[in-house]
Amino acid sequence: MADPKPALESLPLKAHAAGLNFHYGDFQALKNIDMPIYDKRVTALIGPSGCGKSTFLRCFNRMHDLYPGNRYEGEIRLHPDNVNLLDRAVDPIEVRMRLSMVFQKPNPFPKSIFENVAYGLRVRGINQRAVLEEKVEEALRSAALWNEAKDRLHEQAFNLSGGQQQRMCIARALATEPEILLFDEPTSALDPIATASIEELIAELKEKVTILIVTHNMQQAARVSDFTAYMYIGELIEYGWTDDIFIKPKHEQTEAYITGRFG
Amino acid sequence: MALQSPAEIRALIANHKRWDIVFGVIGIVCLAICLMTFVTLFVDMLIDGYARLRPEFFTEFPSRRAGQAGILSAWIGTTMVMIVTAAVAVPLGVAAGIYLEEYAPGNWMTDVIEINISNLAGVPSIVYGLLALGLFVYQFGLGQSVATAGLTLALLILPVVIVATRESIRAIPGAIREAAYALGATKWQVVQGHILPYSTGGILTGVIIGMARAIGETAPIITVGALTFIAFLPPSPVTTEPPFLSFEWLMSPFTVMPIQIFNWTSRPDPAFQANAAAAGFILVFMTLAMNGLAIWLRYRIRRNIKW
Secondary structure, rough: OOOOOOOOOOOEEEEEEEEEEEEOOOOEEEEEEEEEEEEEEEOOOOOOOOOOOHHHHHHHHHHHHOOOOOEEEEEEEEEOOOOOOOOOOOOHHHHHHHHEEEEOOOOOOOEHHHHHHHHHHEEEEEHOOOHHHHHHHHHHHHHOHHHHHHOOOOHHHHHHHHHHHHHHHHHHOOOOOEEEEEEOOOOOOOOOOHHHHHHHHHHOOOOOEEEEEOOHHHHHHHOOOOOEEEEEEOOOOOEEEEEHHHHOOOOOHHHHHHHOOOO | OOOOHHHHHHHHHHHHHHHHHHHHHHHHHHEEEEEEHHHHHHHHHHHHHHHHHHHHHHHOOOOOOHHHOHHHHHHHHHHHHHHHHHHHHHHHHHHHHHHHHHHHOOHHHHHHHHHHHHHHHOHHHHHHHHHHHHHHHHHHHOOOHHHHHHHHHHHOOOOOOOOHHHHHHHHOOOOHHHHHHHOOHHHHHHHHHHHHHHHHHHHHHHHHHHHHHHHHHHHHHOOOOOOOOOOOOOOOOOOOOOEEEOHHHOOOOOOOHHHHHHHHHHOOOHHHHHHHHHHHHHHHHHHHHHHHHHHHHHHHOOOOOOO
8 A cells, every 4th residue: 555544643533442341241252352443444354253243243232131141340431422332321322322333234124115214214213205205215225236126116025135234224224314334244155256246336336334343254354444443351451543453463373364374 | 985885775775765654644544534534524414414404593593493594593692702702802812911921021931821821721721711700790790691601711722822922922033023123113002013913814824713712612601600502692893873883792691602512412302413414513513614714815925924
């Protein structure tokens, strides 16, 4: 890379994890994570299975609150209003309305494509047909699915192919105009062509939204992300510009992992 | 270099496959025994009662003369009791199932409740009859009415409805639930928009299977004091004057199909046996029709649900 990267201090922040610990019952899955998330950038979380990358991602929208016995310590501050997403006083529903998530496997509701994409809006009490139609179209266009889906909006979503279903899930997540889009290994259930289209989409989406992506695929992290975080057994080992991490990692362990000698 | 020659492998497979055949034969024999028993009973009732299966059989009240006796009060009574049973058991059972699956905290209280629901399903129906006699007939003063019988049978099938509800809720993948929660839905929004619609097929099946059990229950209904000889109908639920609906029928004395059958079989005159056979055939047919409906509804609803 010839162009000089801007100084990290000059980049606007979207979120900031500080002193984050997370426990599944007695098991501590995340250990003292400190990590800034830069605004309108793609940040990739990589590391071997069980390193806590998905656990970390699921802290952002408080998915862990759905299951008993989980406990957070520390904070994730969301900017600009500086609210701590993990604060007990902050309703997880409020958090989930501000941040959207795309899951590992496409998980369409057994409803029509239209109703799938409109669901987040309906949850907010938006039911006017015209508004829904406009927002659904906008979201499907952003997810590069409009041309394929526009004539079958009222068909069942499971009639779409796997890659289309995942793009529909991205549209569903985008329809509510989230501040951060969380991707949890979004292409692990897809074939290479569908994967390429999702990656292309991520590159386009970062113009509009901050993206955090968990991936087990290092080439994917290298292709789509601006920043990469390498995690190992609940700890953040190394974090920085993606090309720095991939070209000249500071830690020997990071290097071992990205070169495939380990993991 | 191979562990076994092809010929040896083939011999081995043939030997192993013998057990497939043995098991298949045992299975067919078991199935045949069950089916034959049922078909024999069904056909036997049909033959014995065939002469009585005429339209008048459905429109006549019971009579001292076997040839004129019909099941009008019995089938209407059964229908009314079943309406009360469904109206009570479905909302209660579905709500309880949803609470246990979606809302209940995972503590020992919940465990105790869960175990007791399974136990309730195993309580003999006569015990429900005794409970109903004390509670509905005397304590609540509902008397020997359609309402009492409906509530009693509702209690009886409540565990079935709860278990069916829970099982169909558990069949919904966690990923679907998470997708809804991740969009900012509250518990109730998830229940209303996803859990209920996707589990309706399973719940309906459970309800109908429960109802099919309740429709043939005799012991608890006799215990609460259903009459065996009723030559009048409960007041009509629809009236000609406003408000056009009447609930007097709930408090009316009644009889039901199994009691009518029981009454006829206990008579010495063999002519009544034909009536009993005919009514028995109709009762079995009603049960089969309900099961058929359950299968059809499940098929219809699940056609649009896939994950």
